Amino acid sequence: MYAVRLTEIPFELVPHEARILLCRTPAGFPSPAADDLEEPIDLGEWLIEQPAASYVMRVDGHSMTGAGINDGDLIVVSRAKAPRPGHIVVALVHGDRTLKRLKRMDGRLWLVPEAEGYPHTVVDEFVEIWGVVVGLARRYV
Amino acid sequence: MSTPIALIDCNSYYCSAERAFDPRLKGVPVVVASNNDGCAIARSDEAKALGIKMGDPIHKIKDRIKAHGIRVLSSNYTLYGDMQRRVLAAVEPFARDIEVYSIDESFLDLAGFEDRDLVAHAQAIRAQVLQWTTIPTCVGIGPTKTLAKLGNAAAKKNPLFDGVADLRDEPIRDWVLERFPVEDVWGVGSATARKVKELGIHTAAALRDMPVKQARSMGTVVLERLVAELRGVPAAVVETIEPQRKGMAVTRSFGQPVTDFDVLMGAIAQYAMRAGEKLRSHGLVAGRLTVLFHTNRFADRPQYGASRTLSLYPMTADGLELVRVARRGAEHAWRDGYAYTKAGVMLEDLVSAELRPRTLFEDEADNVRRERLMAALDDINGKFGRFTAVPGTQGFKREWRMRAAAKSPAYTTRISDVPVVRA
Numbered sequence: 423m424y425a426v427r428l429t430e431i432p433f434e435l436v437p438h439e440a441r442i443l444l445c446r447t448p449a450g451f452p453s454p455a456a457d458d459l460e461e462p463i464d465l466g467e468w469l470i471e472q473p474a475a476s477y478v479m480r481v482d483g484h485s486m487t488g489a490g491i492n493d494g495d496l497i498v499v500s501r502a503k504a505p506r507p508g509h510i511v512v513a514l515v516h517g518d519r520t521l522k523r524l525k526r527m528d529g530r531l532w533l534v535p536e537a538e539g540y541p542h543t544v545v546d547e548f549v550e551i552w553g554v555v556v557g558l559a560r561r562y563v
Numbered sequence: 564m565s566t567p568i569a570l571i572d573c574n575s576y577y578c579s580a581e582r583a584f585d586p587r588l589k590g591v592p593v594v595v596a597s598n599n600d601g602c603a604i605a606r607s608d609e610a611k612a613l614g615i616k617m618g619d620p621i622h623k624i625k626d627r628i629k630a631h632g633i634r635v636l637s638s639n640y641t642l643y644g645d646m647q648r649r650v651l652a653a654v655e656p657f658a659r660d661i662e663v664y665s666i667d668e669s670f671l672d673l674a675g676f677e678d679r680d681l682v683a684h685a686q687a688i689r690a691q692v693l694q695w696t697t698i699p700t701c702v703g704i705g706p707t708k709t710l711a712k713l714g715n716a717a718a719k720k721n722p723l724f725d726g727v728a729d730l731r732d733e734p735i736r737d738w739v740l741e742r743f744p745v746e747d748v749w750g751v752g753s754a755t756a757r758k759v760k761e762l763g764i765h766t767a768a769a770l771r772d773m774p775v776k777q778a779r780s781m782g783t784v785v786l787e788r789l790v791a792e793l794r795g796v797p798a799a800v801v802e803t804i805e806p807q808r809k810g811m812a813v814t815r816s817f818g819q820p821v822t823d824f825d826v827l828m829g830a831i832a833q834y835a836m837r838a839g840e841k842l843r844s845h846g847l848v849a850g851r852l853t854v855l856f857h858t859n860r861f862a863d864r865p866q867y868g869a870s871r872t873l874s875l876y877p878m879t880a881d882g883l884e885l886v887r888v889a890r891r892g893a894e895h896a897w898r899d900g901y902a903y904t905k906a907g908v909m910l911e912d913l914v915s916a917e918l919r920p921r922t923l924f925e926d927e928a929d930n931v932r933r934e935r936l937m938a939a940l941d942d943i944n945g946k947f948g949r950f951t952a953v954p955g956t957q958g959f960k961r962e963w964r965m966r967a968a969a970k971s972p973a974y975t976t977r978i979s980d981v982p983v984v985r986a
Contacts, residue, residue, distance in 0.1 A: 473652075474648065474649045474652030474653060474695060475649070475652075475653070475694075475695040475696075477974075477975060477981075477982070478975075478978070478981045479981050479982045479983065479984045480981050480982070480983050480984070481983075481984060481986045482983045482984065482985055482986065483985050483986035484986065485985075485986045486986045491986065493986070496978070496981070497984070499984075501694055501695050501696075501697075502694070502695060512984050514586050517586040517587055517589070518586070518985065519586065519982065519983070519984045519985060520984065520985045520986070521984045521985065521986040522986075535986075
């Protein structure tokens with residue numbers, strides 16, 4: 423049998439309380455850091471500039487190791503950024519999601535791998551550029 | 564000239580959200596099933612073309628599913644909720660104000676944009692949402708919310724509109740209203756539809772032309788205001804439908820820090836019941852529930868705080884349903900090893916119970932039973948003190964046993980579930 427004692431806080435106070443929490447200091451000496459408090463570093467926020475148009479994906483395969491993107495890496499893919507030659511992009515090729523660099527060669531657009539032994543793909547009506555890679559995340563150990 | 568209002572609505576929203584991350588669902592019939600994989604609650608155009616109706620029980624359409632290779636997915640509200648956030652963020656710069664009406668439709672206040680070509684403006688909104696989220700939408704524009712909603716339905720139905728119907732234009736408005744069945748007008752319930760049809764009113768146009776006095780005499784304030792709105796006069800239908808309150812919260816601190824999930828959940832269940840009681844006393848239902856809890860931020864102990872926001876679909880004031888959803892959020896957010904000192908439940912997206920968006924597959928009889936149960940609970944608790952009658956909250960943290968056989972991953976909200984891209 424459990425028991426919980428509840429202390430009622432009036433509804434009107436709830437939103438105020440959240441704000442007070444950050445600036446309240448214990449009685450006694452005020453913290454000299456109180457005016458200079460900053461939020462901890464948020465890598466996600468730094469990596470993902472436009473969260474509403476960005477999607478995180480996991481890389482499976484080795485065709486982009488030349489571009490520094492390894493098997494198992496997380497990438498941030500933006501749909502707000504217009505794809506241009508030179509960008510690394512996520513594309514749908516016949517409905518399969520693939521990661522390649524977009525390049526213009528001989529007046530045509532190509533999806534180009536950055537490792538030996540993978541084919542180039544010309545961008546035609548069966549290819550849809552889904553988004554532009556704007557970030558990369560990897561953890562070691 | 565009144566402020567133009569737009570209604571933006573996502574096409575086959577759940578199916579479209581699924582297609583965003585599973586390209587193989589493109590061009591094939593897709594059906595999303597309700598909780599427990601019971602009924603069809605969303606259908607792609609291809610599935611609609613095969614005659615799959617809203618609310619069709621999945622087991623009854625098994626043959627067609629097999630014959631046509633229909634893809635049936637369990638509902639993934641985590642995904643739909645996150646995609647809704649993205650849709651709203653894409654729309655936001657295009658409107659002075661946004662009023663979320665349901666998970667896939669929102670009203671836009673276009674005050675300040677009147678000087679523009681609003682059809683082009685609406686097309687720009689659609690393009691932005693499609694670009695950011697891959698989700699197709701339709702937009703209706705009108706001088707009133709009722710007309711915006713009607714325009715949206717027209718834009719969806721008739722490809723001639725190319726996704727945007729501007730009912731501020733009178734010839735277009737007349738054309739649409741004359742073809743619009745009265746029972747499909749937003750806010751016209753089945754009882755009202757029956758009554759007006761007896762008077763020979765079968766279209767939105769006929770409803771518009773009905774004498775105001777007659778509308779008033781038929782009983783509801785809403786009907787009278789609907790008539791006004793169909794005439795292009797804003798009559799605050801939504802405001803009568805929607806209360807001033809946008810949200811309510813029940814948040815408490817514990818006397819003793821809580822380290823056990825069952826105990827925490829017992830408290831949260833009480834708050835959810837209390838929040839439901841508040842909702843019902845105001846005649847409201849909620850569309851969104853947030854459950855939150857955290858440790859004492861001033862104690863010299865490990866700190867953790869979490870909140871989870873979940874959609875209530877269909878919108879509800881049913882305490883037991885609120886407890887169920889709150890539990891889902893709490894189980895997801897729970898971390899062992901902390902001493903929690905505060906918890907709460909917040910409800911948002913509040914609308915009048917009478918005019919909440921209905922989901923077509925609802926079991927009316929069951930709804931009535933649940934409402935009666937809730938009324939009885941309120942009665943008992945009112946008479947004998949709060950929390951005399953409460954749901955049994957023993958044995959929480961049971962595995963969430965909802966049947967969801969074909970649920971897609973939480974593509975956008977869980978690192979372990981993100982889409983995979985071949986390199």
